[in-house]
Structures are given as structure tokens and as C-alpha cells.
Amino acid sequence: MDDTVAEYIRRTVLKIPRDEIKMMLQKWGFLSEAQLQTLNFHQIKDNISQEVVQLCEENSADIKQAAVLDIIYNHMYQNKRMWSVYQMKKSGEELEYFDIIDFKKKFKRRLQSALKNVTITFKEYEDNAIWIRVAWGTPYKKPNQYKPSYVVYHSQTPYVFISASMLKSNMPLLCQALIVASNYHDIREMELRSHSLNSLKDIVFKRYSQNFQTYTTKPLQGGSVEPEYADIRIVQENRSEKERIQRLNEEIFGSGPQPKLEFAQYRLETMFKSDPKMDVLDKKEPFRCLVRFSSPHLLESLKSLAPAGIADAPLSPLLTCIPHKARNYFKIREKKDLFPESFVSP
Amino acid sequence: HLATSLPLPSERDHLRPRIDLVVFMIDIKSKYSLKNVETSLAHVDASFFLGKVCFLVTGVGRVNACSIETNAICKLGKDYCSPVLYCELELEGIRVATAQRLLRMLQICAGHIPGVSALSFVSLMRNCDDD
Numbered sequence: 001m002d003d004t005v006a007e008y009i010r011r012t013v014l015k016i017p018r019d020e021i022k023m024m025l026q027k028w029g030f031l032s033e034a035q036l037q038t039l040n041f042h043q044i045k046d047n048i049s050q051e052v053v054q055l056c057e058e059n060s061a062d063i064k065q066a067a068v069l070d071i072i073y074n075h076m077y078q079n080k081r082m083w084s085v086y087q088m089k090k091s092g093e094e095l096e097y098f099d100i101i102d103f104k105k106k107f108k109r110r111l112q113s114a115l116k117n118v119t120i121t122f123k124e125y126e127d128n129a130i131w132i133r134v135a136w137g138t139p140y141k142k143p144n145q146y147k148p149s150y151v152v153y154h155s156q157t158p159y160v161f162i163s164a165s166m167l168k169s170n171m172p173l174l175c176q177a178l179i180v181a182s183n184y185h186d187i188r189e190m191e192l193r194s195h196s197l198n199s200l201k202d203i204v205f206k207r208y209s210q211n212f213q214t215y216t217t218k219p220l221q222g223g224s225v226e227p228e229y230a231d232i233r234i235v236q237e238n239r240s241e242k243e244r245i246q247r248l249n250e251e252i253f254g255s256g257p258q259p260k261l262e263f264a265q266y267r268l269e270t271m272f273k274s275d276p277k278m279d280v281l282d283k284k285e286p287f288r289c290l291v292r293f294s295s296p297h298l299l300e301s302l303k304s305l306a307p308a309g310i311a312d313a314p315l316s317p318l319l320t321c322i323p324h325k326a327r328n329y330f331k332i333r334e335k336k337d338l339f340p341e342s343f344v345s346p
Numbered sequence: 347h348l349a350t351s352l353p354l355p356s357e358r359d360h361l362r363p364r365i366d367l368v369v370f371m372i373d374i375k376s377k378y379s380l381k382n383v384e385t386s387l388a389h390v391d392a393s394f395f396l397g398k399v400c401f402l403v404t405g406v407g408r409v410n411a412c413s414i415e416t417n418a419i420c421k422l423g424k425d426y427c428s429p430v431l432y433c434e435l436e437l438e439g440i441r442v443a444t445a446q447r448l449l450r451m452l453q454i455c456a457g458h459i460p461g462v463s464a465l466s467f468v469s470l471m472r473n474c475d476d477d
Contacts, residue, residue, distance in 0.1 A: 237349035237358060309350055310376060 001057045008145050009056055009066050012073060013049035021048060024076070028069045031055050063145065067121035071133050074150055074163075075125070078197045081150065081163040085192045085200055085326070086175070088158040088184035096183055098155040100124070107132070107181035114173055119143045128154050136170050149174060152197065158184065159204050161197060191329035199259035203326050209256025245306045245313040252320050258299035264328045266291040266318065271334055286334075299323065352386035366456040368394055369448060371402045372419065375411045380418065387426065397464030398455050399428040402444070407434035427468055 016024055022041050025031055035055045041048060056065075074081065104122055111118050117137025124130050132151040137143035147165035151174070160178055164171060175187045194200050202208045236242065272287035295301045299322065306313035314320070322328050347354075347362065354362070368390060373379040383401075390399065401423055405411065423430040433444040455464045 235347040235361075237347050237354050238351075240355065241350065310378060 001060055002062070004142075004145070005061060005063050005066050006053050006057065008063070009061065009069065010049045010053050011146075012066065012069055013052050014045055016073060018045055018048070020076070021045075021052075024069070024072055025052065027072050028065075030059065030061060030065050030069070035059075063119055064121065067119055067133055067135070067145070067148075068123060070145075070148070071121060071123045071131050071150075074133075075123070075131060079195050081197075082193060082195055083152075083161045083163050083197050083200055085190040085204060086160045086162060086178075086187050087190055087204075088160065088179055088182065089186040089188070090158070090183070091185040098182075100130070100155070103130075103155070103181045107177050110177040110180045111173065115139070115170075117141065117143050119145065119148075128156060130155060134170075134174065136165065151178065153178070153182070154201075154205075155182070157205065159201075160187070161200060191327040193263070193328065194259075194261045196260040196262075199261060202259040203323050208259050208323060209254035242307075248313045249303060249306060252314060253299070253303045258297070258303060259323060261298045261322070261328050262294055262296065264293045264298055264319065264322060264330075266330045266332055269331065269333050293319075298328075351382055352389040365394075366398060367448075367452045368399045369402050370399070371404055372414065374403055374405045374414050374419075375408065377413050380414050380422075384422070395426055395428060397428075397467040399426060400448070400451060400467075401426075401428060401430045402448070403430060403432045404435050406432045407436060407440075423471075427471060429467055429471060 013021060018041065022036065022039070025036055025039075026033075031052075035058075039048065039051050039055070108120050111120060111134065115137070116139060119133075119135035121133040122130060123133075130153045132153065133148050134151070135143035135145045135148040144165075149165045149170065150163045152161040153159075162171075162174070164174075179185060179187050190204075192200060192203065268289040268291065269286045271285075302315060302319050305311040305315065318330065318332075347365075370383045370386065371379075372383050401419065403419055419430055431444065431447065434440050435444075451467070453459050454462050454466070457463065
């Protein structure tokens with residue numbers, strides 16, 4: 001077995017938390033159950049990984065099998081990576097039958113014809129997700145296994161989720177291979193990024209609870225109203241206002257959990273409007289400014305702003321449109337005519 | 347009675363008892379909170395400012411999260427001749443002590459303590475700077 005493969009397997013095993021190693025090796029299926037029984041999972045990870053490498057040596061593991069273990073690790077810990085969403089466009093409306101074998105063949109062929117040194121690994125999961133791992137090399141160097149790109153493609157949809165490595169120069173090639181393999185004719189990057197892959201899927205597949213304009217006869221129970229207000233001696237003067245805010249929040253955000261995003265970024269290219277007497281950058285050139293909201297769970301925190309009394313309800317549509325528009329990166333430019341407010345570019 | 351801002355909704359006027367003390371709560375972490383209090387102050391009748399108004403600044407335990415300058419708050423207290431109390435609601439001991447202080451003030455404002463009236467608070471507001 002190649003030294004580089006051994007080292008790669010060793011490092012991959014080291015990444016896994018000790019309690020999960022056995023389960024992950026079982027999922028991998030490269031080592032037999034008998035071999036797994038010989039491993040002592042109660043020693044320090046360094047020793048466990050050495051023993052695993054030993055067993056892989058016995059089975060003559062090559063980079064292909066090691067890459068599968070890497071995919072399994074990244075599938076389990078997918079939220080450690082930052083994912084971007086890409087949308088593919090078909091030229092016609094024909095619904096072609098998706099052939100996975102054909103897809104893999106075309107994808108490999110396209111990449112390998114452009115770049116000889118690549119490692120391409122596929123793994124399919126039950127939810128129709130195809131995970132692709134690509135390790136990139138150059139015509140003169142072997143692929144760098146430590147900085148691969150991951151692609152998640154749901155074949156029934158035009159969406160691809162990509163977690164790129166540092167080597168951004170390979171993106172055009174990757175995109176090209178994807179459209180060729182999947183019979184689309186164009187691909188574009190959406191302005192939507194997050195660590196939570198499932199939340200990105202929820203947003204583009206519209207799986208989160210959307211607001212439906214329904215009329216409810218029963219009064220809405222405010223889930224976020226603190227229980228201490230049950231004390232009968234406390235009189236809430238603004239009860240109707242609180243209820244209005246709850247109702248608005250339900251309409252805008254829906255009643256279910258929100259998809260998990262960490263950022264919303266607004267790049268302003270608007271003119272700075274100051275008092276003409278102050279003569280500060282007045283209409284001379286666009287005032288470039290970047291506003292970035294970050295939170296462990298951005299949409300939930302936006303949802304709780306109005307009930308907490310920190311912001312007026314309804315919130316600015318620039319914030320509430322995030323899941324509907326499926327984007328969290330915005331460019332705001334001047335709108336020339338009727339509304340002096342900002343214009344969100346498509 | 348808890349309200350998020352003034353004026354109070356008029357539809358509940360007939361249900362409200364006499365108001366003896368108005369406590370404006372300012373969250374030191376939120377500029378919005380200060381702005382809200384400043385706009386609400388305009389709706390308070392002048393007679394309340396003879397000891398029946400007090401400012402309660404909350405969240406002072408989290409020093410890193412302060413958004414409002416204490417100068418602004420001191421100025422507010424001075425402009426409206428009303429005491430400013432500081433507290434941290436997240437700590438139970440301070441919460442209880444603050445509640446007891448407010449209750450004591452309320453008793454005085456409601457006239458339950460013979461010999462002391464709300465006007466006493468105004469005279470107790472001398473700053474060591476003013477001399």
C-alpha cells in the first residue's frame with residue numbers, strides 16, 4: 001500500500017471522534033467484521049488509527065477506498081463545511097430519464113480529459129443525493145487529497161451543492177463537467193451560502209414551512225410569550241399590539257422551524273445622501289458599504305426580533321425575503337425613478 | 347401595568363387605576379430602547395416629574411454589550427429631574443433588591459408612608475457636581 005494512502009487514512013481516522021470510529025468503519029465496509037473485532041477502540045486515537053492503517057495494509061487499500069471513507073466522514077459532518085448552491089438550466093423541457101451510470105461516466109470523462117491527475121469518487125445516499133468527491137492535481141502533480149471539493153447533486157432537481165476547496169481555479173471545470181454529465185446547458189452560482197447543507201436544501205426545495213394566508217378562528221398562542229405573564233396581577237397594556245406582532249411574524253416566517261443560515265450580507269452601492277451643506281461625498285460617487293448580519297441561526301433570531309421588542313414589526317423585506325428569494329448575499333443599487341429607496345438586484 | 351411605549355392604549359382607560367409611579371426601563375444594550383423611552387417621555391404629564399418618574403437601566407452586568415453611554419442616561423435623569431437606578435435582571439439577588447427598592451418608592455408615591463412624599467425624591471437628587 002502506498003505511503004501517501006496510509007498517511008491519508010491515518011489522518012482521516014484521526015479526525016473522527018473516538019466514539020464514532022467503529023460505526024464509521026462499519027459504514028465504510030472495507031474492513032471485515034472480523035478485522036474490526038480485533039481493534040481496541042478504548043485506546044488513544046493515535047493508536048487506533050495506526051491499527052486501522054495496519055489492517056488496511058493487509059487488505060491493500062488504495063486511494064479509491066480511502067476517498068470513500070473521506071466521503072462518509074464528510075457526509076456525517078457535513079455542517080463543518082461551507083456550502084454554495086448552484087442552479088442548472090436546461091435548454092428544453094424534455095424530462096429525460098436519469099441514468100446514474102451514464103452520469104458518472106460522462107462526469108469522469110469530462111474531468112479526466114481536461115485534467116489527468118484527478119481522483120473522482122461517487123457515493124449515493126437514500127435521499128437521492130449523489131455525493132461526488134474530487135481531489136485536484138495538475139498535469140505534473142498528483143492530486144492533493146487534503147483539499148478536495150465535494151458536490152451533492154439531487155438528480156431530480158436542477159440544484160447542485162458545492163463545497164469547494166481552496167483551489168477556486170478548478171470551479172469552471174467542475175461546473176462544466178456537471179452540466180455535461182447531467183444534460184443541462186448552463187449553470188450559475190446562486191447567492192446562497194451556509195454551513196447547514198440541509199437548510200440549503202430546505203430553502204431551494206421549498207421544504208420549510210411557508211406562510212399561508214389562512215384565517216384562524218382560535219386565538220393564536222404566542223409561543224414566545226414568557227410564561228411569567230400568567231400572573232394575574234400583571235396587566236399587559238399592549239396586548240393587542242403584542243398579538244399583532246405575533247400574527248405578522250406567523251405570516252412572514254410561518255410557524256415551523258426556520259432553515260439555518262449563519263450570514264446575510266448586503267453590499268451597498270448606493271449614493272450617500274447627506275445634507276448638501278455638509279458636502280460629504282454628496283452624489284459624487286456610490287458609497288460602498290458592506291453590511292453583514294451573522295448569527296448561529298440567523299432566521300430564528302430575525303423571527304424573534306419583533307416579539308423581543310428590539311425591532312418594529314413588520315421587518316424590512318430585505319431581511320424577510322431571504323428564504324423566499326433563496327439568497328443571503330445581496331447587492332443593493334440605486335433605483336433611478338419612483339422609489340428613492342434601494343433596489344435589490346436580481 | 348406593563349406597556350411597551352406611551353401613550354397607553356385609550357381603549358383601556360376605564361380599566362386603569364390611578365398611576366402613582368412611572369418606571370421607564372432602558373436596556374443598556376439597545377439604542378432603540380433609549381429612543382423609545384425618549385419619545386414616550388413626551389406623553390407624560392408634567393406633574394409626574396415631581397418624583398413620580400424613575401428611570402431603570404437594565405443589563406448593566408454585561409459590560410461588553412453596552413450600546414448606550416452612561417452620560418446620555420445621566421443627562422436624561424438630570425433633564426427630567428428623576429432618579430436613575432441601575433440593575434441587572436439576570437441576577438436574582440439584584441433583581442429582588444431592585445424590586446424592593448421600586449416597591450418602596452411606590453409606597454411613598456402612593457402616599458402610604460406618612461411624613462414622606464414623592465417630592466422628597468427630587469430633593470435627594472443633588473449631584474455632587476452641583477455646588
